[in-house]
Amino acid sequence: MFGLFKKKKIAPEFNFSGIGTDMHSHIIPGIDDGAQNVKDALMLARKFKTLGFKKLIATPHIMADYFRNTPDTINRGLDTLRKGLLDAEIDLEVDAAAEYYLDETLEKKIRQKEVLTFGNNYLLFELSYINAPQSLIDFIKMMQDAGYKPVLAHPERYPYYYHSFESYHQIRETGCLLQMNSIALLGYYGSGAKKVAEEMAENHMVDFLGSDMHHLKHAAALEDSLSTPLMQQLLTQHQLNNVFL
């Protein structure tokens, strides 16, 4: 009977409208492990709008082994998504880049300039969750020499760096920007990721905030992340590059 008196979940006092743009999501339907069809994508889009976003930069996975997307498959998926949004009368601006997995095929794509970027030539890339990359600093330099501004996706999700927070300083000192997943602050990826995310936030090392939204469970966690004190600080007191996108 107490359920009858349970407080209705109220809208958070503030939302993501201050940053406006999300730059990491898997909302393009049917081409990776995110939204599987237009219906899924529209559900996520509505959630993004409710949370205050005005613009998304969708970033489907590009991996040699699992998701062999190309600029062409992504741009065609973007057209499908835009049409779906238009038909459903959802007013949300959507662009696309990609989340590049650092594998043996990425260097060639970069040297041949066959990569999708966003904003000011930003290149979003991710690492293995299991094995530390051999020479990350050299790889970052190669990307910069090719004219790109590397952005490391969810640095808090790589357990091999947990024992040494200094690694994050070293990566950032090369000029590589760091993109934290908002829901890491909630503990969505476990306590190790949460601890690193908190330390990044406390040390003003979050250059971009990303949702990394794949499905509605992520959307619910993203909403909940708004109630953490560090998210409130990030959104009100930090200089996040999302605002320039």
Ligand SMILES: [Fe+2]
């Ligand atoms: Fe992602």
